Amino acid sequence: xxxxxxxxxxxxxxxxxxxxxxxxxxxxxxxxxxxxxxxxxxxxxxxxxxxxxxxxxxxxxxxxxxxxxxxxxxxxxxxxxxxxxxxxxxxxxxxxxxxxxxxxxxxxxxxxxxxxxxxxxxxxxxxxxxxxxxxxxxxxxxxxxxxxxxxxxxxxxxxxxxxxxxxxxxxxxxxxxxxxxxxxxxxxxxxxxxxxxxxxxxxxxxxxxxxxxxxxxxxxxxxxxxxxxxxxxxxxxxxxxxxxxxxxxxxxxxxxxxxxxxxxxxxxxxxxxxxxxxxxxxxxxxxxxxxxxxxxxxxxxxxxxxxxxxxxxxxxxxxxxxxxxxxxxxxxxxxxxxxxxxxxxxxxxxxxxxxxxxxxxxxxxxxxxxxxxxxxxxxxxxxxxxxxxxxxxxxxxxxxxxxxxxxxxxxxxxxxxxxxxxxxxxxxxxxxxxxxxxxxxxxxxxxxxxxxxxxxxxxxxxxxxxxxxxxxxxxxxxxxxxxxxxxxxxxxxxxxxxxxxxxxxxxxxxxxxxxxxxxxxxxxxxxxxxxxxxxxxxxxxxxxxxxxxxxxxxxxxxxxxxxxxxxxxxxxxxxxxxxxxxxxxxxxxxxxxxxxxxxxxxxxxxxxxxxxxxxxxxxxxxxxxxxxxxxxxxxxxxxxxxxxxxxxxxxxxxxxxxxxxxxxxxxxxxxxxxxxxxxxxxxxxxxxxxxxxxxxxxxxxxxxxxxxxxxxxxxxxxxxxxxxxxxxxxxxxxxxxxxxxxxxxxxxxxxxxxxxxxxxxxxxxxxxxxxxxxxxxxxxxxxxxxxxxxxxxxxxxxxxxxxxxxxxxxxxxxxxxxxxxxxxxxxxxxxxxxxxxxxxxxxxxxxxxxxxxxxxxxxxxxxxxxxxxxxxxxxxxxxxxxxxxxxxxxxxxxxxxxxxxxxxxxxxxxxxxxxxxxxxxxxxxxxxxxxxxxxxxxxxxxxxxxxxxxxxxxxxxxxxxxxx
Numbered sequence: 001x002x003x004x005x006x007x008x009x010x011x012x013x014x015x016x017x018x019x020x021x022x023x024x025x026x027x028x029x030x031x032x033x034x035x036x037x038x039x040x041x042x043x044x045x046x047x048x049x050x051x052x053x054x055x056x057x058x059x060x061x062x063x064x065x066x067x068x069x070x071x072x073x074x075x076x077x078x079x080x081x082x083x084x085x086x087x088x089x090x091x092x093x094x095x096x097x098x099x100x101x102x103x104x105x106x107x108x109x110x111x112x113x114x115x116x117x118x119x120x121x122x123x124x125x126x127x128x129x130x131x132x133x134x135x136x137x138x139x140x141x142x143x144x145x146x147x148x149x150x151x152x153x154x155x156x157x158x159x160x161x162x163x164x165x166x167x168x169x170x171x172x173x174x175x176x177x178x179x180x181x182x183x184x185x186x187x188x189x190x191x192x193x194x195x196x197x198x199x200x201x202x203x204x205x206x207x208x209x210x211x212x213x214x215x216x217x218x219x220x221x222x223x224x225x226x227x228x229x230x231x232x233x234x235x236x237x238x239x240x241x242x243x244x245x246x247x248x249x250x251x252x253x254x255x256x257x258x259x260x261x262x263x264x265x266x267x268x269x270x271x272x273x274x275x276x277x278x279x280x281x282x283x284x285x286x287x288x289x290x291x292x293x294x295x296x297x298x299x300x301x302x303x304x305x306x307x308x309x310x311x312x313x314x315x316x317x318x319x320x321x322x323x324x325x326x327x328x329x330x331x332x333x334x335x336x337x338x339x340x341x342x343x344x345x346x347x348x349x350x351x352x353x354x355x356x357x358x359x360x361x362x363x364x365x366x367x368x369x370x371x372x373x374x375x376x377x378x379x380x381x382x383x384x385x386x387x388x389x390x391x392x393x394x395x396x397x398x399x400x401x402x403x404x405x406x407x408x409x410x411x412x413x414x415x416x417x418x419x420x421x422x423x424x425x426x427x428x429x430x431x432x433x434x435x436x437x438x439x440x441x442x443x444x445x446x447x448x449x450x451x452x453x454x455x456x457x458x459x460x461x462x463x464x465x466x467x468x469x470x471x472x473x474x475x476x477x478x479x480x481x482x483x484x485x486x487x488x489x490x491x492x493x494x495x496x497x498x499x500x501x502x503x504x505x506x507x508x509x510x511x512x513x514x515x516x517x518x519x520x521x522x523x524x525x526x527x528x529x530x531x532x533x534x535x536x537x538x539x540x541x542x543x544x545x546x547x548x549x550x551x552x553x554x555x556x557x558x559x560x561x562x563x564x565x566x567x568x569x570x571x572x573x574x575x576x577x578x579x580x581x582x583x584x585x586x587x588x589x590x591x592x593x594x595x596x597x598x599x600x601x602x603x604x605x606x607x608x609x610x611x612x613x614x615x616x617x618x619x620x621x622x623x624x625x626x627x628x629x630x631x632x633x634x635x636x637x638x639x640x641x642x643x644x645x646x647x648x649x650x651x652x653x654x655x656x657x658x659x660x661x662x663x664x665x666x667x668x669x670x671x672x673x674x675x676x677x678x679x680x681x682x683x684x685x686x687x688x689x690x691x692x693x694x695x696x697x698x699x700x701x702x703x704x705x706x707x708x709x710x711x712x713x714x715x716x717x718x719x720x721x722x723x724x725x726x727x728x729x730x731x732x733x734x735x736x737x738x739x740x741x742x743x744x745x746x747x748x749x750x751x752x753x754x755x756x757x758x759x760x761x762x763x764x765x766x767x768x769x770x771x772x773x774x775x776x777x778x779x780x781x782x783x784x785x786x787x788x789x790x791x792x793x794x795x796x797x798x799x800x801x802x803x804x805x806x807x808x809x810x811x812x813x814x815x816x817x818x819x820x821x822x823x824x825x826x827x828x829x830x831x832x833x834x835x836x837x838x839x840x841x842x843x844x845x846x847x848x849x850x851x852x853x854x855x856x857x858x859x860x861x862x863x864x865x866x867x868x869x870x871x872x873x874x875x876x877x878x879x880x881x882x883x884x885x886x887x888x889x890x891x892x893x894x895x896x897x898x899x900x901x902x903x904x905x906x907x908x909x910x911x912x913x914x915x916x917x918x919x920x921x922x923x924x925x926x927x928x929x930x931x932x933x934x935x936x937x938x939x940x941x942x943x944x945x946x947x948x949x950x951x952x953x954x955x956x957x958x959x960x961x962x963x964x
Contacts, residue, residue, distance in 0.1 A: 018157065038064075041057065208321075296354075338383060445478070445662055452648075473753035483539065484648065485538060497516070562585075562638070629674055663690045746783055794825065816934075873932070
C-alpha cells in the first residue's frame with residue numbers, strides 16, 4: 001500500500017513507480033526465468049474477492065508470468081487517475097500475510113525458494129492508535145511465513161527528501177529479540193529509482209540449469225550451464241471424459257498375456273539384447289545403465305573456429321560461466337582458457353554430460369568476448385563459452401578438420417525449389433514485434449471489424465468479421481468492433497441493430513469495442529456501450545482527432561483548403577465522363593495565396609481539406625497473393641469534408657494506428673485503394689498494419705456479389721432458420737484458409753482458429769454455392785440428433801418455430817418429436833424447413849378435413865380407410881417402417897375378404913387421409929412419426945367426413961326425386 005503523492009521532479013507517484021517496477025520485473029522474468037512463478041496482491045483497495053479479507057485483492061494468481069500479467073499491471077497503472085481514493089482504505093497486515101501464505105499453499109508446485117516482497121510507504125503500520133490484537137495477529141502470520149520457509153522482504157518507498165526507516169517496520173511485526181536471521185528484508189533497497197535501475201539493467205544472476213566440472217587435461221574447474229533463450233512451452237495435454245469434460249486419471253496395469261493376471265511393478269523385469277543374447281534386468285539395474293558415463297565436460301582438443309559448420313546443429317546452445325563457489329580458482333582458469341581461445345581463434349572440442357544419467361554428447365565451446373555499451377556502461381554480451389552440440393551423440397571418434405567441398409553454382413531447378421521453400425517459410429510479421437513468444441501477444445495480433453451503418457450486414461461483411469475473429473483467436477489476440485459512421489447522409493436506421501444481431505447469432509463476440517444492448521427486432525430500446533482502453537470506438541465521437549491531424553497536414557504544407565462547390569465538382573465529373581476519362585480534380589484551389597484563403601474564410605465559405613499529391617508521390621501496392629496493384633490517379637483527394645467529418649480513408653488509417661491494429665483482413669475489392677492507404681500511413685508517420693486480402697465473392701453465374709443480389713443479407717438466412725455455426729462454416733468455403741475443408745464435419749469457432757492458415761487463401765474468386773449451405777445444414781442436424789443433448793436442443797427449436805407460427809405445440813410430446821427428428825431431420829437443412837416444408841408440414845398443421853375428395857385417386861375410399869384403421873389399431877408399438885410394410889402385405893393377403901383391396905390403393909388412401917396431399921415421405925414413415933393414436937385420429941376423421949358427405953348427398957337426391 002503506497003501513497004499517491006508524487007515526486008515533484010518526475011510527477012510520478014510512488015504507486016506508479018511500484019507498478020512500473022512490477023511490470024519490468026515480470027517482463028524480465030518472462031525473458032530470463034520463465035519457470036519462476038509470480039503473484040500480485042493489491043492491498044488497501046476497495047475491491048476484494050473474499051469478504052473475509054476486506055481491502056485485499058488478488059490481481060495476479062500465482063502462476064508463470066506471461067503477456068496477460070503485463071497487461072493487467074498496465075491496466076492498474078492506467079486506471080490510477082480515476083481510482084486514487086480507492087487505494088487508501090484501511091487493511092489488516094495479518095490478512096495480507098495470510099493471503100500470501102495461502103497463495104503458495106494452494107499451488108501444487110515444488111518451490112526452490114519462496115519470497116514475498118511488500119511495497120509499502122508505511123514505516124510503522126501500527127503507529128498512532130496501536131491495536132495490540134491486530135499487531136499480535138500480524139506477528140503470528142509473519143511467523144507462519146518463516147515456518148513455511150517463505151522469505152519476507154520489504155521495499156520501503158518515500159519521496160527523495162525523506163528516508164524510509166525499515167527498522168520500525170520490522171520492530172512492529174517481530175517480537176523483541178526475535179528479529180535476527182528470520183527475514184531477508186533488512187538490507188532491501190530504500191529508493192525506488194535504485195530498484196528500477198537494478199531491474200532494468202538486469203544486475204542479477206540468471207538461474208543456472210546445471211553445475212558440473214571441466215577436465216582440462218587433468219586440471220579441473222567448475223562451471224555452470226545457462227539458457228540465454230527460453231523455449232516457449234506448449235501447455236500439457238489433458239485427457240478429459242467425453243461426457244462430463246472432467247479430467248481423467250490414468251492408471252497403468254501390467255497383465256499376463258496368458259492368464260490376464262495383474263502384476264505389481266516390482267514383479268516386472270526388463271530384457272535387452274546384446275550380441276544376439278537376451279539378458280534380463282531389474283528396474284534398478286536397468287536404471288543404473290544410464291550412469292556408466294561420468295558427468296562433466298572433458299576437453300578432447302582444439303580446432304579452428306572456421307571448422308564449425310553452423311548449419312548442422314540440431315540442439316539449442318547453452319552458455320557456460322565459471323562457478324567459483326564449487327571449486328576455488330575456477331574463475332582464473334576459466335579466464336585463461338577464454339583468453340587463449342579468443343586470441344588464437346580456436347574452439348575447444350569436448351565431451352559433455354552435464355547431469356548424472358544424461359547422454360554424453362560431443363560439443364564445441366565457442367568463446368565469446370565481453371561487450372560493454374560505452375554510454376550506459378551496461379554489459380551487452382557477457383564473457384564466456386557457447387556450448388554448441390554436434391549432431392551425433394554417439395560419435396566419439398577423433399576430431400579432424402573438415403574438408404570443405406568445392407563450391408559449385410546451383411542449377412536453375414535448385415534455385416526454384418529453394419525459392420518455393422522460402423515462400424512457404426515466410427513470416428508475415430514485423431521482426432520488431434517478434435521478441436519472446438510469451439511477450440509477443442502484447443503488441444502483436446489485434447484485428448478489427450469496422451462496418452459502416454449505411455446498410456444491413458451482408459455475407460461479405462460477415463465473412464470479413466469471421467476471418468478477423470479466427471485470426472485473432474489463433475494467435476491469442478484481440479478482436480475489435482469499430483463503427484465507421486462518418487458518412488452521416490447515408491446512415492440507415494436499424495443497420496447497427498442488424499449488425500449486432502448477426503455477430504451475436506454467429507457468436508463472433510468482440511473482445512473490445514462497441515457493445516449493443518437491447519433487441520431491435522422486438523422494437524426494444526437499443527443502447528450502445530464500449531469496452532476497451534483505446535476508445536471511443538465510434539468514429540463520430542473521434543472528430544477532434546481527425547481534425548487535429550488534418551490541421552497538422554495543413555501546417556506542414558501537405559494539405560490545403562478547397563473552396564470548390566459541389567456544383568463545380570459535379571461539372572468536372574460530367575466532363576470527364578463525356579470524354580471517356582476517369583474523373584480527376586483539377587487542383588484549382590491548390591495554389592491560392594494566404595490572403596485569398598483568409599478572405600474566403602472571412603466570408604464563411606465552406607471548404608474541404610485535400611491532400612497535395614505530387615508526381616510519383618504515391619507508390620503502387622504489391623500483394624503476396626494478388627500481385628501488383630496500379631494506383632489510380634484521381635488528383636488531390638479529400639481527407640476532411642465541409643461538415644467536419646473525415647472521409648473513410650483518412651479516419652480508417654488514423655483509427656487503425658491509435659487502436660494498435662496489427663493485421664487487417666479485408667476483401668480483395670479494397671486492393672485498389674491500398675496505395676492510397678499506404679501513402680497516408682507514410683505521410684502521417686504511422687507504421688501500417690499487415691494487410692491480408694480475401695478473394696472476391698461471386699455468384700454461380702460469375703458476377704461479383706452485391707447487396708442487390710437475392711439472399712445477400714445475413715438477416716435473410718437468420719429468418720430461414722440456418723444456425724449461426726452453419727452460416728460461418730458456409731462462409732469458410734468462400735476463399736480458403738484451411739488445408740482440409742470438407743463439409744462432412746461442422747467446425748466450431750475454436751476448431752477454425754486452430755486449423756486456420758492465412759497463407760492458404762486463394763487468389764481466384766470464391767463462388768457462393770447455395771447448395772453447399774443446405775448440405776452443411778443437414779450435416780449439422782445429423783450431428784445434433786446423434787446425441788441426447790443435441791436432440792433436446794432440436795426439440796426446443798421445433799417448439800420455438802411452432803410458437804412463432806402460432807401453432808399449438810403443447811400436444812406434441814417429446815417422444816413424438818423424437819420420432820419426427822429421427823425420420824426427417826436428415827432430409828431438411830433447417831428446423832424451419834422441417835416445420836414449414838410442404839412435405840412435412842402435415843405433422844404440425846393437420847385439422848379435420850373440409851372438402852376432402854378421393855375422386856380420380858382411389859375407389860371405395862371409405863372401405864379402404866376402415867381396413868386401415870383396423871390395421872393400425874392392431875399393429876404393435878413402437879412402429880417400425882420396414883415392419884409396417886411387410887405387415888400390411890401379410891394382413892391383406894391373409895384375409896380372404898380383402899381380395900378386392902390393392903396394396904397401392906391402400907397406401908394412396910392412407911397418405912391422402914393423413915396429409916391431404918399426394919406427395920411427401922413414405923407412408924410407413926408417416927405412421928412412425930405420427931404414432932398410433934394420432935394416425936387413428938386422422939384416419940377416423942377422414943372416414944367420418946366421407947360418410948357425412950355421402951349422407952347429405954343422398955338426402956339431396958331424395959329431395960330432387962320428390963320434387964320431380
